[in-house]
Amino acid sequence: MSPSFSRRGLFKVGALALTAGAIGSAVPNAAALGPVRGTIIDFSAGVPSPQAIKNAGHMGAIRYVSDKRPDAAWMTGKPVTLKETKANAAAGLPTASVYQFGRAETADWKQGAAGAAVHAPKAIALHKKAGGPTNRPIYIAIDDNPTREQYTRQIRPYLQAFSKTLELAGYQTGIYGNYNTIEWAIQDGIGKYFWMHDWGSNGKIHPRTTIHQLPHGKQQTIDGVIVDVNEVYADDWGQWTPGKSAAPAPAKKPTTKNPQPKPQSQAQAPSNGSSDLVNQLSSQLQSKHPELPELPQVTADGVTFPGKTLSNDQIRQLAKIVAETVAKAR
Secondary structure (H helix, E strand, C coil): CCCCCCCCHHHHCCHHHHHHHHHHCCCCCCCCCCCCCEEEEECCCCCCCHHHHHHCCCCCEEEECCCCCCCCCCCCCCCCCHHHHHHHHHCCCCEEEEECCCCHHHCHHHHHHHHHHHHHHHHHHHHHHCCCCCCCEEEEECCCCCCHHHHHHHHHHHHHHHHHHHHHCCCEEEEEECHHHHHHHHHCCCCCEEEECCCCCCCCCCCCCCEEECCHHHCEEECCEEEEEEEECCCCCCCECCCCCCCCCCCCCCCCCCCCCCCCCCCCCCCCCHHHHHHHHHHHHHHHCCCCCCCCEEECCEEECCCCCCCHHHHHHHHHHHHHHHHHHC
16 A cells, blocks of 8 residues: 555645645544534535525535536536525525536546646635635545545545645635545545545445435435435534635533633644744745745744735646645655
8 A cells, every 4th residue: 555645744745735734734623423413405406595495404505616517518506606605695504615527437536636736726716706715625526436546546646635725725625425535535634524425335424424415315306406415413514604704603512610722713833843844845945936925934823824815826836736746755
């Protein structure tokens, strides 16, 4: 088995992936299998009205921030639009984002790390266009039952490069996959949110599952649109509403005498003196790529950002460098 590109290994391959790993490590896990909090739907064959979704008893939707395939004109519900997310928000229905363009023989992950340079910027652009804020995950779809070899050779580098691009742009990573894909990704330190499908899962639900897509036999027709139904296992399942950048507040818990920890406002810096190495390598990378925006600097208080919004071109450049970094590290 090929060595995994772990968060520890990031400190050996360059400042770009290094800094991204430091940022991602400070985000708390969002998956906590327990009582079902409610149900959400996903769909692509149309767009049900907010009232119809509420009447069916669902609390939101997970929507595609990807274009429909050229051979799938029936996908009139792709991509999600600002009009839709605003209408749903007005009805109290939040949205989560997922990216999937190809499928089967044209699956996005089959392009490996290089595919992230194409697909990650597109996901970010459509998420933003629909009103999606930063500090929220975009789920990366692995809509297959892959072998271990397929995961190692193609899926892992695709997820790594896609994930680093998301983190550098201020987003978090979600993964849509079956039991094994989720388990392998967790072992490699990839992802904070996990949306599990049953194909190849052998009837098991992974304990880190955030959202579980029910079998096709549980599909519903809402407002004339066939939808998949998903059970939610976490208060924070990656949901957002247009114009709100902060993560949703967790459900209130009974008060106790012990003081609760204060929310963390910024990513923690790597420990054991590694922050100096991060900044040194960041400076070296910046000198080799002056066309890139200023990279974050790591201090004792956390990660300091330059306060710039990355353009799609800059994100694409970063994705390309990340993909090359991952390829060299394998």
